Amino acid sequence: MEYLLKNRTHPTIDEIYLALSPTMPTLSKTTVYNTLNLFLERGAVQQLVIDEKNARYDVDTTSHGHFICKSCGKVYDIFNLSPALFELPKNTGFNVHAVEISYSGVCNECHQN
16 A cells, blocks of 8 residues: 555556565555455545556545556546546446546657647
8 A cells, every 4th residue: 555655656467566566575466456455345446447457556545537648557636526527427327336437648758849
């Protein structure tokens, strides 16, 4: 959890493993995966599914969206979204467990290059 709190870059399991393994030689990717799943179950992190092969983890569990740059791969938090985006009309009958709002495109830095 300390790594996620200090590195709010929406890291992947591989990125977390590579960052921690030099100081924790007995750490395995399985341990990272299992720990993140425990954090997910407890509501301590959010999982962002980028595509079938890539997931990233966000320690900020408040209501917010994400912007994913298709050029560099960075994920940016988007705050101050309309609260209506996080709600369904009451007459749908759905029981919502999670809302994910993601925008994709090219970030300003990549667009300028």
